[in-house]
Amino acid sequence: MAGGRSYGNPRFRSPIIITLLFIISLLIYISLSPSRPNLPSTKSQVPMLNPTVDYSFLTSLQKFLSSPSESRQYRDDSVANTASQADVKKLDDLMWRRETEKLYEDSAYPGVSVVRVYVYEMPDKFTYDMLRLFWNTYQETVNLTSNGSPVHRLIEQHSIDYWLWADLIAPESQRLLKNVVRVYRQEDADLFYIPFFTTISFFLLEKQQCKALYREALKWVTDQPAWNRSGGRDHILPVHHPWSFKSVRKYMKNAIWLLPDMDSTGNWYKPGQVSLEKDLILPYVANLDLCDAKCLSESELKRRTLLFFRGRLKRNAGGKIRAKLVAELNHAEDVVIEEGTAGEVGKAAAQHGMRTSVFCLSPAGDTPSSARLFDAIVSGCIPVIISDELELPFEGILDYSKIALFISSSDAVQPGWLLTYLRSFGVAQLKKMQMNLAKYARHFLYSHPAQPLGPEDLAWRMLSGKLVNIKLHTRRSQRVVKESRSLCSCDCKPANFTNSRPLS
């Protein structure tokens, strides 16, 4: 690492000028901002960990599995084995009655619409047994790898299925999220949650055993009257690892998939099966601990590395960019690029690197996005995203241009371009982005109990915004006659430029 250089515009080096400018801008800000009675306390703006909340998958899972099973409340009265058309009709009539009541009677329109979710009570082999399998093998196979990563780490990174489900089935008195309620009668539901642990089964079951379980799960779900009624359009399917449920998920392509990314190149999720309108992008579970308010203020003077990257230097597909970047950046004195190692040692090194750097490189991995992006966010390190195809979580709510830089891969590999660009940022600009990062960090911390404004909460807010369209497509699919042009698609597709410009 280079010595104590700080980054910024040399004109602003003098501390007196900076202090003066700060006071002046503060005065201008105070005089210009209208009186805001609901100004959130500054406390809520800086990342804070609540000591009574579990943020670690392992800690939370251990408590979850050892809590008495009385807390599992079977109140379900309407799960049928195979949907008969009479069951489907009965459910549809009931749902219509509820919706009609709501339409005409709830004239006092509530500000935030609450999503009502029916959680299927699937047999243990799809749910608890998978979690137990993970727990029982965690110690033994810490060292096992698949594609170079320890499988249990990989499952943790994709454990969104655990966090969402654990919140939904927690006793109502312990739940904090107000935007989603669990309902126990199917006719009360807006959405149906499928609690099948597709990623754990993929990585920890033997191949044929996994395929058989996938087929069983498919049959179990598609036999439900509620699935039949909507063709699955109002069903939520967690398939957060690109390989999970791969052999059968095409039969569930109408459902709302929970994804880490879209990948329009079709390597992982196929075009026609996924779309931004139907599906929901959820962040990877960060590997690193939150750099909280105290950590941030301590790290303020320590961020002496301009750009940091730690990870595997060669990856597939879009990840090829990594090798070129390394070649381009390797010689700069204030850039740290390290070949990653797994385990606690690797984590400590990554955490140290991200907390002592201004920018953190986030190139495409196996998927266009990667867990590293979220590690950077919780570490207060401004992500430099070099991934031409990438979708981001909660983009209807969050503005990533306020916390990250987006750079095309062709710019990034031009000699000298990237470092010149990064050095052009002034201290004030960096401070602003760092403050926004600190504010946003809480949106990427999964936890139990799930916290307001955490990723679980934002997931339901995003889904709430999709509801009217989900219902539209459900109703529409029920009434189209066989001569209708049944194609109705609104995916974001790669444009076809064949006519407008030559292919190179």
Ligand SMILES: *[C@@H]1O[C@H](CO)[C@@H](O)[C@H](O)[C@H]1NC(C)=O
């Ligand atoms: C697994 O990892 C642990 C800790 O990293 C190490 O002590 C142990 O020797 C490893 N076991 C095998 C079989 O490689």
Ligand SMILES: *[C@@H]1O[C@H](CO)[C@@H](O)[C@H](O)[C@H]1NC(C)=O
């Ligand atoms: C609904 O059930 C009927 C027969 O019971 C079947 O023909 C149809 O394909 C099912 N629809 C869906 C979407 O599963």
Ligand SMILES: *[C@@H]1O[C@H](CO)[C@@H](O)[C@H](O)[C@H]1NC(C)=O
């Ligand atoms: C792009 O447009 C051209 C001309 O309309 C057509 O021939 C070609 O098949 C299209 N390509 C794709 C991938 O849709």
